[in-house]
Amino acid sequence: MIRTVATQPFDDQKPGTSGLRKKVPHFQQPNYAENFIQAILDGAKLEPGSSLVIGGDGRFFNASVIRTAIRMAAANGVAKLIVGRGGLLSTPAASNLIRKRKAAGGIVLSASHNPGGPDGDFGIKYNIANGGPAPEGVTEAIFRRTREIREYKILEEDAPDLSIVGTTMLGETEVEIVDPVADYASLMEELFDFAKIRAAIEKGLTLRFDAMHAVTGPYAHEILERRLGAPVGTVLNGTPSEDFGGGHPDPNVVWAAPLVDLMMGPTAPDFGAASDGDGDRNMILGRGIVVTPSDSLAVLAANAHLAPGYARGIAGIARSMPTSGAADRVAHKRGIGLYETPTGWKFFGNLLDAGKVTICGEESAGTGSDHVREKDGLWAVLLWLNILAERGQSVSEIVREHWAEFGRNYYQRHDYEEVDKAAAEELMDNLRDRLASMAGQRFGTLVVSEADDFSYKDPVDGSVSTGQGVRIVFSGGSRIVFRLSGTGTVGATLRVYIERFEPEPARHDLSVEEALRELTETADVIGEIRKRTGRDQPDVRT
Numbered sequence: 001m002i003r004t005v006a007t008q009p010f011d012d013q014k015p016g017t018s019g020l021r022k023k024v025p026h027f028q029q030p031n032y033a034e035n036f037i038q039a040i041l042d043g044a045k046l047e048p049g050s051s052l053v054i055g056g057d058g059r060f061f062n063a064s065v066i067r068t069a070i071r072m073a074a075a076n077g078v079a080k081l082i083v084g085r086g087g088l089l090s091t092p093a094a095s096n097l098i099r100k101r102k103a104a105g106g107i108v109l110s111a112s113h114n115p116g117g118p119d120g121d122f123g124i125k126y127n128i129a130n131g132g133p134a135p136e137g138v139t140e141a142i143f144r145r146t147r148e149i150r151e152y153k154i155l156e157e158d159a160p161d162l163s164i165v166g167t168t169m170l171g172e173t174e175v176e177i178v179d180p181v182a183d184y185a186s187l188m189e190e191l192f193d194f195a196k197i198r199a200a201i202e203k204g205l206t207l208r209f210d211a212m213h214a215v216t217g218p219y220a221h222e223i224l225e226r227r228l229g230a231p232v233g234t235v236l237n238g239t240p241s242e243d244f245g246g247g248h249p250d251p252n253v254v255w256a257a258p259l260v261d262l263m264m265g266p267t268a269p270d271f272g273a274a275s276d277g278d279g280d281r282n283m284i285l286g287r288g289i290v291v292t293p294s295d296s297l298a299v300l301a302a303n304a305h306l307a308p309g310y311a312r313g314i315a316g317i318a319r320s321m322p323t324s325g326a327a328d329r330v331a332h333k334r335g336i337g338l339y340e341t342p343t344g345w346k347f348f349g350n351l352l353d354a355g356k357v358t359i360c361g362e363e364s365a366g367t368g369s370d371h372v373r374e375k376d377g378l379w380a381v382l383l384w385l386n387i388l389a390e391r392g393q394s395v396s397e398i399v400r401e402h403w404a405e406f407g408r409n410y411y412q413r414h415d416y417e418e419v420d421k422a423a424a425e426e427l428m429d430n431l432r433d434r435l436a437s438m439a440g441q442r443f444g445t446l447v448v449s450e451a452d453d454f455s456y457k458d459p460v461d462g463s464v465s466t467g468q469g470v471r472i473v474f475s476g477g478s479r480i481v482f483r484l485s486g487t488g489t490v491g492a493t494l495r496v497y498i499e500r501f502e503p504e505p506a507r508h509d510l511s512v513e514e515a516l517r518e519l520t521e522t523a524d525v526i527g528e529i530r531k532r533t534g535r536d537q538p539d540v541r542t
Helices: 032-043 062-075 091-100 136-148 182-191 194-202 216-227 257-264 293-306 326-334 346-353 377-391 395-406 421-437 512-527 529-533
Strands: 002-006 020-023 051-056 080-088 105-109 121-128 151-155 166-170 173-178 207-210 271-275 282-286 289-291 316-320 337-341 359-362 366-369 408-419 446-453 470-474 479-484 492-502
Touching: 032 062, 032 121, 032 136, 032 151, 051 062, 051 091, 062 080, 062 105, 062 121, 062 151, 062 166, 062 173, 080 091, 091 105, 091 121, 091 182, 091 377, 121 136, 182 216, 182 377, 194 377, 207 216, 207 257, 216 377, 257 271, 257 282, 257 289, 271 377, 282 293, 282 377, 282 395, 289 293, 289 395, 293 316, 293 326, 293 359, 293 366, 293 377, 293 395, 293 408, 316 326, 316 346, 326 337, 326 395, 326 408, 337 346, 346 359, 366 377, 377 395, 408 421, 408 512, 408 529, 421 446, 421 470, 421 479, 421 492, 421 512, 421 529, 446 512, 479 512, 492 512, 492 529, 512 529
Parallel strands: 051 080, 051 105, 080 173, 207 271, 316 337, 316 359
Antiparallel strands: 002 151, 020 121, 105 121, 166 173, 271 282, 282 289, 359 366, 408 492, 446 470, 470 479, 479 492
């Protein structure tokens, strides 16, 4: 029996670059999650007979909202639902299922790398039929519905047991509970030379993967330990937890510090990696080296042809604007296209669908390819392992050879978290007001060559996105970028990206802090960060 529930709109349900994210107690308000799910079902304009994929990263409140989403989708006439067992699906696995099953889309419950637990973060986003995040036209339609909604529909009957794989009927809707790992693992076997990687491990290649108590644990156990033969214990923190073991599931040098310490120590394995809450981000390390996400993107693009799935080469590379220009140099030297987009994986979707690019990446630890329409942490790990197995070199040797060929982009991101929103917006407005007069200004040894507020015209559909971040470029190619992040849930996160290109191999061994010292000081002067935020230091440097 379908129940129609009267409700009132909430005024804060505008999706960001990765859907709607709020604190768990905020989502627990009566009708809050239901309103947004109904807005998705209305705004997506599903055709009769459509199917949807539903799953999430296992964080607190995940299973409860998935059961609600199942009952609401059934009440709204969705013909079939494909749901990960236990409510679990990594974001790339959800993208793969949408594509493989030719679903109309998917409801993905995740707040990605944000903390979990009863007082942590929660999120809901909608992915379209290509498996990628909904484009702005769809998210705007969803947002409009959240502002006018007056009722939602939900089935009285309980959702089926999420722990049992199989198919049941819920009203007129078929609900299939699937193994969340199987289809994804099979796709990875198609892309990579598992036999060669397995042989390298048997010959002594050692590795550790930190799943950070998040969704990739089951995937990593199956792929790394069972299918590739890495010893039991290779996967660390491999059991998903509603609060991510009390930690912060963000794979960087701050939140994955135990792995970093291991990789920098005397007993380090050859290769180390970590992934985030929903499995779409990654961190790559070798013995004694942390590979920046920007460098990892460039190395993967330069070596992708070593994996069977990319043996014919790649069509092009796309990167988000704040990501370093390391990938640009690979594209230029290989004679392939390079596309610079705003931050947000949804901007890569059209390029991938049109065949203009094969590999994409963001400085925020996200890399992926045309196999799905999301960034994919384990995919990056497996491509690295395939490269290591083929080249027979260490991570450090591969990175240093890459720098010698293409030059090194020293790079760092400074995050000022939970900044007063008004102060952060005033800082950005002040920067924009000064852009027209900034060219030619000198700051120490640095001379501004150009300054702008990044805008992007999609080369496929012609859509335009403006106000995507302030860029200050200096003579010689160094640059500072300022932008406000859309992934936080409290206040504003100011992100400052600092980059210096160094072509000379003799200067590739500077510390990042030394290489970027003048640019870091200049960023505070230009942005008036201390004056406007009251912060002397960023909360996180990555």
